[in-house]
Amino acid sequence: MATIKDVASLAGVAVSTASYALNGSSKVSEETRKRVVDAARKLNYRPNGIARDLKFNRTNTIGLMLSDLSGPFYSELIKGVQDVTVTHGYDLIAVSSIGGRGSTAAKFLREKRVDGVIILAHNIENSIILSAARKDMPVVVLDRSLAADHVINILVDNEGGAYKAVSYLLSLGYKKIFYIAGPRASSDNMKRFHGYKKALEEQGIEFLPNWLYQGDFTRTGGYYAAKSMIMQSNLPDAIFSANDEMAIGVIDAFKEAGIRVGEDVGLVGFDDIQLAEYVSPPLTTVRQPMREMGTLAAQQIFHSINGIFPKECIFLDTQLIIRESCGWRKRKLS
């Protein structure tokens, strides 16, 4: 591949001159500039970005680490991130954290391949993040609370959101309300569980161990959780699912069993993913301010890059989106 050296020699100048010419420095005569540019075109010269990055010790790109590149995607969040990164003239790359320590995400985190990182991937261990975050590698974490230098937390009020959701269920008259959990390691999951229990307690309803079903934040996880209920004939009045994906799995399982969500059983999810409004019945859920999270996250990165280190923790509120999976239609009329 043609390097700047080739260009220089073809143009009959020194590399430095070629560099100046190509980068539009004013210290080079119009005539030689032309010669250099011509040579570059002739050789189909492309500057090597890696070399430049090394020189500047700066990549001009920020990394978005996702737990799985193949979704489910938080498109609003990404949109938010994207907006502010392009505004700042930076590039954005998305990488997956599948594979733990050996994952692309871990590698990029480690090897200074980006200038900052936004993490939305519960499958990256804290230790990896901690050993990567430094002055020239600010990281914001969206899915956990992690106190350390150069790591910024953006947290949504998971507990409050769950509390809202379950209280709503309670207000509708549901009593036996199950919880489908996310991965035990997920702090989001734990917070939501606390909110769930708190709402129950406040109404003097005792939480029974067999009200808890383990999921893993995936659709199939929810599906099998619901299947289990059915097979055990352990049926609830309503279910609070720790996220929407699992809730959709629940709908599928119940549908197969002829149980009508929204009529025979109430269901509320968490996240308000895109699909939530399209499934049948449309899913009542608690919405996180995704777009805002994204822009905030990116902004914090740039603040950090510019040396003004922001407060390390930002809280965001949630909102209950009422659709039809809790049977409000029927219950409202009665």
Place this chain on the structure above:
Amino acid sequence: MATIKDVASLAGVAVSTASYALNGSSKVSEETRKRVVDAARKLNYRPNGIARDLKFNRTNTIGLMLSDLSGPFYSELIKGVQDVTVTHGYDLIAVSSIGGRGSTAAKFLREKRVDGVIILAHNIENSIILSAARKDMPVVVLDRSLAADHVINILVDNEGGAYKAVSYLLSLGYKKIFYIAGPRASSDNMKRFHGYKKALEEQGIEFLPNWLYQGDFTRTGGYYAAKSMIMQSNLPDAIFSANDEMAIGVIDAFKEAGIRVGEDVGLVGFDDIQLAEYVSPPLTTVRQPMREMGTLAAQQIFHSINGIFPKECIFLDTQLIIRESCGWRKRKLS
């Protein structure tokens, strides 16, 4: 940030020794290895991946260029790509091509920041691709047909798919079948349009200019296309939408107007995106073998990297997925 030089001097050895030690070469004594590793830990040393990439002239990552990082996502395709990249021990990064020549995608394509590229982004110009593709930068394009050295085409049979879809509509008795188009620049769109016309012609149905509505592959595009039909009182028997996203917009618009898709009007899309099965009514559409496209794409990249250059064009077939948006239920009974 600590460099290998710092590590070496702290350990009291030469940089090369440090390098050997850190990279597990056998040419270094166990004792010094330990000293070096200790020093590295003490300094929280992290190798600079950029420098290594420069040295090796190889990044060990392949790039996936998407027209918009914030979706709609072809998760099955990405899964396919992901599978084979990790199998080969490579990293995968996704970048957006929003912004044309200035986009991250264009930059990565140009500056040898990846070892190979898979393009699924109709908003990247051919010229950019052509000037980037070279021996050490194989590219496979998924969304266009583009003949050139080092660019591999993976094409689905758009025309045939569209033909199938429209023939199906015709077989159901629909006659006045509209077409909602994608961007004019999209070759996918053009191929689908041809298939549509071909099916019409075969049945001796004349295509009228006002059967064509312009969209842009987005949901809102479809929405406004349908809105236009309604406002102009130019209502079809059925609609063939050039992709699913637009079809969903159509459903929304008709729903607002009290027109029942699947009963008053037939609708078929193209792509079989995830949402298609969840919208109401579930969307009849033509499925592309996404997973297969993804694995194939990545495999071709690696073949190319390994010097065996594959045939530059691969064709894949489509499949009509019949759901409920063409009213088969009603029509079947009659």
Place this chain on the structure above:
DNA sequence: CTGTTAGCGCATTCAT
């Protein structure tokens, strides 16, 4: 087994 050194491709300081 360990150190010296060159060089990956680029930008840039200092001479000229």
Place this chain on the structure above:
DNA sequence: ATGAATGCGCTAACAG
């Protein structure tokens, strides 16, 4: 206005 030389951080060929 142009060129020679240096260094970014790393690896590896070569010398000891």
